Amino acid sequence: MNAFGAWSPPTTQAALLRGDWLVFLWTGLAVGAIVYGLILFALLRWRKRDDVLPRQFRRNNRLEIFYTIVPLVLVAVLFGVTYAVERPVESVSQHPDLVVRVVAYRWGWQFTYPAQRITLDSNGSSTGPQMVLPVDRTTRIELTSVDVTHGFWIPAFLFKRDAIPGLLNRFDLSPDRTGTFYGTCSQFCGLGHALMHFSLRVVPDAAFERWAGSAARAS
Amino acid sequence: MSVLRAEPEGAEPRERFDALSWLTTTDHKRIGILYVCTSLFYLCVAGGIAILIRTQLSRPENTFVGAHAYNQLFTLHGTAMIFLMVTPFAFGLANFLIPLQIGAPDMAFPRLNALSFWLFLCGGLVVFSGVLTSGGAAAAGWTAYAPLSVLRVAGGSGQDLWIVGVLMVSIATILTSINFITTVFIYRAPGMTMWRIPIFTWEMVATSLLVLVAFPSLTADLAMLLIDRHLGGHFFDPAGGGNPILYQHLFWFFGHPEVYVMILPYFGVISEIVPVFSRKPIFGYTGLVLAAFAIAGLSMGVWAHHMFTTGAVSNPFFSAVSFLIAVPTGIKFFNWIGTMWGGSISFETPMLFSIGFLINFLIGGITGVMLASPPIDFDAHDSYFVVAHMHYVLGGGSLFAIFAAMFFWWPKMFGVKLDEVLGRWTFWLMLVGFNVTFFPMHLLGLAGMPRRVFTYPDAGPLPLLNAISSSGSYLMLVAIVIFAINVVVTARRRVPVPADPWRANSLEWATSSPPPEYNFLKIPPIRSERPVFDARHPELAAETAR
Amino acid sequence: MKIGLRLFLSSAAFSLVIALVYGFTTHDPTGTVLLGVMTFAMTFAAWYMIVAEREADIWGDAAGATMREAAGESIGIYTTRSVLPICLAVSVALIAVGLIVSATLIAIGITALLVLLGLLISGSR
Numbered sequence: 001m002n003a004f005g006a007w008s009p010p011t012t013q014a015a016l017l018r019g020d021w022l023v024f025l026w027t028g029l030a031v032g033a034i035v036y037g038l039i040l041f042a043l044l045r046w047r048k049r050d051d052v053l054p055r056q057f058r059r060n061n062r063l064e065i066f067y068t069i070v071p072l073v074l075v076a077v078l079f080g081v082t083y084a085v086e087r088p089v090e091s092v093s094q095h096p097d098l099v100v101r102v103v104a105y106r107w108g109w110q111f112t113y114p115a116q117r118i119t120l121d122s123n124g125s126s127t128g129p130q131m132v133l134p135v136d137r138t139t140r141i142e143l144t145s146v147d148v149t150h151g152f153w154i155p156a157f158l159f160k161r162d163a164i165p166g167l168l169n170r171f172d173l174s175p176d177r178t179g180t181f182y183g184t185c186s187q188f189c190g191l192g193h194a195l196m197h198f199s200l201r202v203v204p205d206a207a208f209e210r211w212a213g214s215a216a217r218a219s
Numbered sequence: 220m221s222v223l224r225a226e227p228e229g230a231e232p233r234e235r236f237d238a239l240s241w242l243t244t245t246d247h248k249r250i251g252i253l254y255v256c257t258s259l260f261y262l263c264v265a266g267g268i269a270i271l272i273r274t275q276l277s278r279p280e281n282t283f284v285g286a287h288a289y290n291q292l293f294t295l296h297g298t299a300m301i302f303l304m305v306t307p308f309a310f311g312l313a314n315f316l317i318p319l320q321i322g323a324p325d326m327a328f329p330r331l332n333a334l335s336f337w338l339f340l341c342g343g344l345v346v347f348s349g350v351l352t353s354g355g356a357a358a359a360g361w362t363a364y365a366p367l368s369v370l371r372v373a374g375g376s377g378q379d380l381w382i383v384g385v386l387m388v389s390i391a392t393i394l395t396s397i398n399f400i401t402t403v404f405i406y407r408a409p410g411m412t413m414w415r416i417p418i419f420t421w422e423m424v425a426t427s428l429l430v431l432v433a434f435p436s437l438t439a440d441l442a443m444l445l446i447d448r449h450l451g452g453h454f455f456d457p458a459g460g461g462n463p464i465l466y467q468h469l470f471w472f473f474g475h476p477e478v479y480v481m482i483l484p485y486f487g488v489i490s491e492i493v494p495v496f497s498r499k500p501i502f503g504y505t506g507l508v509l510a511a512f513a514i515a516g517l518s519m520g521v522w523a524h525h526m527f528t529t530g531a532v533s534n535p536f537f538s539a540v541s542f543l544i545a546v547p548t549g550i551k552f553f554n555w556i557g558t559m560w561g562g563s564i565s566f567e568t569p570m571l572f573s574i575g576f577l578i579n580f581l582i583g584g585i586t587g588v589m590l591a592s593p594p595i596d597f598d599a600h601d602s603y604f605v606v607a608h609m610h611y612v613l614g615g616g617s618l619f620a621i622f623a624a625m626f627f628w629w630p631k632m633f634g635v636k637l638d639e640v641l642g643r644w645t646f647w648l649m650l651v652g653f654n655v656t657f658f659p660m661h662l663l664g665l666a667g668m669p670r671r672v673f674t675y676p677d678a679g680p681l682p683l684l685n686a687i688s689s690s691g692s693y694l695m696l697v698a699i700v701i702f703a704i705n706v707v708v709t710a711r712r713r714v715p716v717p718a719d720p721w722r723a724n725s726l727e728w729a730t731s732s733p734p735p736e737y738n739f740l741k742i743p744p745i746r747s748e749r750p751v752f753d754a755r756h757p758e759l760a761a762e763t764a765r
Numbered sequence: 766m767k768i769g770l771r772l773f774l775s776s777a778a779f780s781l782v783i784a785l786v787y788g789f790t791t792h793d794p795t796g797t798v799l800l801g802v803m804t805f806a807m808t809f810a811a812w813y814m815i816v817a818e819r820e821a822d823i824w825g826d827a828a829g830a831t832m833r834e835a836a837g838e839s840i841g842i843y844t845t846r847s848v849l850p851i852c853l854a855v856s857v858a859l860i861a862v863g864l865i866v867s868a869t870l871i872a873i874g875i876t877a878l879l880v881l882l883g884l885l886i887s888g889s890r
Contacts, residue, residue: 020594028585035581038556043574048498048565055561056759058500063557064550068506071549075542075588082538082592089594148367149463151528151601155667158598162529164464165366166457169530182678186528186601186669188360190367191286194672243846321825324840330847337854345861376865383861404769407825409835413768428776432803468795516776519803520783523796533791540783736845742832 010156010181010202012174013089017158020085027078089159092172096140100131104143104150104163104185107192118215128183128198132215134208135178143169151186154200160186175202245329246736247314250336252632254311255625257340258304263699264347265299268292270696273656277689279677289673290358291377295347297361298381301481302388303343305617309484310395312624313423315632317399319727319734320417322408322742327401335391335398342387349377357381360671362474365455365466369447379448382441389434389441396427408726410745417725417748418507422487425511426480432519433476440469464531471522479518481613483511485620486551489573492627493558495723496570500749502557503550510547510554517544527596534593541591548584552577567721568642572623575650579615583608586661601671604664610657622649622702630716634733641705645698652694659684659691724749767826770814777807849888853881 009015046054101112108122111131120129133139143152145163153160156179161169185196203211241249272292275283284292314332318325326332349356354375359368368378403416403424444466446452453459455466486507494501501507520540523532555577564570586608589595599605622645630636663684668675675681719728728751730739743754753760784800787793824835856877863870 017594017597020592021589021598024589024592024595028589032581032585035552035556036578039559039574039577042556042559042562043564046497046559046562046564048563050563052563053756054497054499054563056500057502057561059503059505060557064503064506064554067553068546068550071546072543075545078588078592079539079542082542082594083535085592085594086534086538089597148370149364151669153601153667153669155598155602155665158594160528160597160600164529164531166462167464167529167531171530182667184667184669188364188367188601188671190358190370191290193669194286194674197676240846242851243848245844245847245850325843329843329845330850333847333850334853337851338857341854341858342861345858348862379865380862383864387857387861400769404767405823405825406840407823409824409827409830409832411825412828413826424772428772432806436799465795468793468799472796472799512772512775516779516783519780519800520787533793536787536790744831 008177009158010175010177010179011159012176013172014156014158016085016089020081021158023081024078027074090171092140092170093138096172097137098134098139100133100139100141102131102141102143102152102163104145104152104189104196106147106190107185107196109152109196109198111198113212113215116212116216117219118212119219120215122196122198126192126195126197128196130180130199130201131183132201132203132208132211133173133175134205135175135202137205138172138174141171141173143171148189149187150189150196152183153186154181154183156181157200162187178202178204245325245333247318247326247329247332248632248734248736248738250332251311251313251315253336254307254314254339255632257336257343258308258311261299261303261307261343265296265304266696266699268296268299270692272296273689273692275673276675276685278686279682280674284673286673287355287358290360290671291350291356293671294357294360294381295350298346298357298385299343300613301361301477302385303339303346305481305613305621306392306477307339308621308624309423309426309481309617310392312488312628313399313419313426313484314395316628316727317402317420317423318406319631319730319738320420320725321403321406321411322726322739322745323402323406324738326398327405328398331394332398335395338387338391338394342384342391344384345387346381346384348384349380352376352380362470363441363444364470365444365447365463368444369455371448379445382445386438386441389438392430393434396430399423399427400431408742408745411726414505414508415745415748415750417487418490418501418504419484419487419725421508422483422490422511425515426483429476429480429483429515429518433473433480435473436469437473437477440466440473443469464526464529467526467529468523471525472519474525475522476515476518478609478612479514481617483514485576485617485624486511488620488624488627489555489576490551491723491725492569492573492623493555494749495627495721496567496573497559497562497564499558499562500724500747500752501554502560503554504748506550507554510550513547514544517547524591524596527593528600538591538593542588545584545588545591552581552584567626568637568639568646569623569627569721571643571646572619572626575646576616576619576623578650579611579619579653582658583611583613583615586611599664601669602664603660603668603670606670607657607660607664610660614657615653619649619653622646627721628727630720630732631727632733633710634716635709635712636714636716636720637705637709641701641708645702645705648694648698648701652691652696652698655691656688656695657691659688663688719751722755724752726750729754767814767818770811770818773807773811773814777804777811780804780807849881849885853878853885856881 009018103110109128111120111129122128143161143163145165150163151160152163161171179202181200183198185193275281354377356377443454447454453461455461455463490501517540521537523537524541526532527534626637626642666680668681716732718731729743743750747753780803784804787800788797824830856874859870859874863874
């Protein structure tokens with residue numbers, strides 16, 4: 001398992017997703033600091049010291065308009081950042097280098113490489129199958145389920161997509177560094193939900209070809 | 220000043236506990252107390268379940284409870300907290316307060332009011348009766364997603380009992396909302412214009428409107444689920460031409476407004492308490508009212524932000540509207556700060572819990588804005604990051620406001636004031652315990668721990684963070700035990716409480732503690748949203764009128 | 766115009782806008798129908814308030830009113846005790862549980878419900 005592995009993003013999509021996270025994290029910290037600062041200041045500065053009734057003001061139109069407009073502008077900017085990140089992350093290329101079909105079931109995963117004639121399956125183990133992908137290539141994942149809704153989640157890639165019966169979800173993964181990454185089911189699916197893991201290993205082209213050859217013979 | 224001595228001469232306190240009168244009551248105050256007591260009971264049940272959950276998760280690959288038991292536990296925890304605790308407490312509080320706050324003798328439909336309570340009570344018992352069945356209670360989560368919840372193996376009659384129990388509670392909630400809206404529209408005392416009703420009552424009007432438009436979607440969804448389970452339906456079954464996404468749309472069309480149903484009343488509670496302990500009027504009354512309805516309206520248009528990872532909805536639409544909701548929520552925050560600004564602030568227990576609300580809810584609100592961004596959701600959805608977010612707003616927010624409300628209105632409801640020293644202990648233990656329990660969950664989500672798992676691998680920071688989180692939950696348990704001790708100890712003291720122990724603002728403080736059955740012997744003149752304050756300070760009458 | 770009416774009218778207008786924007790940007794039938802039903806519900810409530818409450822004037826809306834002016838007005842008869850609510854709730858619970866567990870319970874529940882509704886109606890005459 002990668003602990004916070006996502007902070008060195010292993011796919012081009014993850015790099016964008018991490019950028020989105022950082023924008024929101026810093027904005028959140030700034031907003032938090034300002035608001036906590038205001039609250040702390042008010043509590044300290046205006047502690048009850050005597051029985052004199054303070055000035056009973058109840059409105060300040062300019063101030064209220066100000067703190068309506070500023071957050072509105074802020075969320076508009078945040079939406080802009082969101083949209084700019086989401087479009088490329090979700091775009092699927094016309095000619096992926098590799099296609100892998102992922103089928104989720106209660107309780108395991110089946111990975112099929114149609115072009116390479118490879119089939120991998122959990123076969124009852126909670127560790128699950130290992131999907132091997134070539135680095136610096138775009139892999140198309142085609143995801144579905146045969147029973148209930150599951151979730152295909154690779155935390156290090158900062159990405160998940162639901163595996164829904166009757167629906168085929170398509171997305172691209174473009175890993176740009178090698179490594180082994182943990183995956184797990186994210187959508188509650190019953191008794192075996194917590195034991196439905198898998199992994200992903202990203203290797204150079206040559207290693208991928210060698211693996212594909214032996215995996216096809218084993219399938 | 221004599222208007223505030225509302226106790227009729229020679230009034231006798233009720234001596235013996237008359238069970239039959241409680242079973243047949245239609246008095247809004249008693250019904251409110253019944254709701255409050257029942258929801259506190261469910262707080263203990265669901266909280267106890269939470270302790271079991273956190274104990275199981277305190278170590279990786281733990282065997283304290285098995286998978287099937289665990290799945291029932293988190294299902295019942297969520298169901299009980301959402302349907303049987305947070306909302307009913309708010310509705311009970313509103314039941315007690317609304318007629319008092321607007322100067323009415325009771326709700327518009329007293330028997331309907333009582334019916335709602337008993338439907339809620341029976342519905343909750345039906346939900347939990349699943350525990351007695353051979354297959355166990357419902358185990359598909361409080362969201363009961365199809366197709367999982369259609370499978371008989373995921374829960375036999377337990378799941379069905381859950382469905383009909385929740386249906387009963389939903390109907391009860393809808394009926395109460397009708398009562399609230401009608402009462403506020405029709406039964407206000409002379410001079411109590413809509414722009415002078417307390418913010419709590421306004422929030423309850425917005426909440427009730429939300430219930431009316433949202434809950435029917437749930438009842439339809441659950442009815443369709445029953446049909447799929449037992450009558451050969453295929454609404455959610457792709458093999459029969461159905462679509463699992465349909466379940467999610469109908470569920471979240473209810474589910475998202477539901478979370479605002481669970482927070483708006485508590486925004487109202489904070490808006491009542493902060494002015495009293497800051498000795499200033501609520502800042503930006505009109506803005507707060509408009510913000511409440513902006514939140515309510517917008518909340519009807521964000522439901523699929525719970526579905527960003529399905530690939531089946533328009534992420535940009537829902538993301539945009541979800542971001543918009545942050546604006547009126549922020550306005551409320553600034554108005555509360557504006558209320559404290561330039562005031563004279565004291566730190567009695569209700570105010571401590573209100574400040575705790577502000578501290579916690581801000582974190583929940585910020586993570587909420589983060590989750591409104593689908594790229595963030597692609598990692599955080601269905602992970603402990605979301606568990607952290609939801610508990611910060613519901614636990615750090617609503618639960619803290621529940622404690623604030625209890626300490627504030629306990630004297631009015633029961634004629635007994637809770638102890639301040641024990642109250643402070645409760646607050647600090649709860650604040651520390653809550654944050655120790657739930658802050659690590661943000662990190663757990665980022666580290667790759669999904670939701671609704673009965674165990675997790677012994678890898679990375681998961682064991683340590685889970686152990687820290689579980690220890691926090693035991694602190695929260697101690698806080699609640701101290702609160703229970705507070706209730707028992709003060710009930711025995713029998714120190715009489717005046718009509719207005721806090722020097723507060725709204726009309727409920729113009730009558731005795733507790734009020735007589737008919738509510739008011741004499742109502743003071745109403746010229747602003749603070750009639751009791753105005754009666755105490757006639758010299759300020761000109762500048763405080765609305 | 767009464768605030769309640771303004772509330773339902775603005776809710777109806779808002780619902781309409783959001784239903785149209787949603788329908789045209791996403792072409793999703795489910796959400797559009799849900800938002801459309803919401804629009805219809807708010808419009809119905811607003812229409813009813815306009816039609817039924819033209820003449821309604823309540824003391825609560827009179828900003829300068831005093832208690833003395835409104836004294837003596839009867840605002841209705843409140844039933845202070847009733848055994849009907851708890852009995853109705855229990856009979857509904859029997860039907861609900863009966864649906865899952867046993868048809869006999871459904872029969873008992875429905876019978877009880879009908880009797881109680883009869884009592885309710887005859888009691889209000």
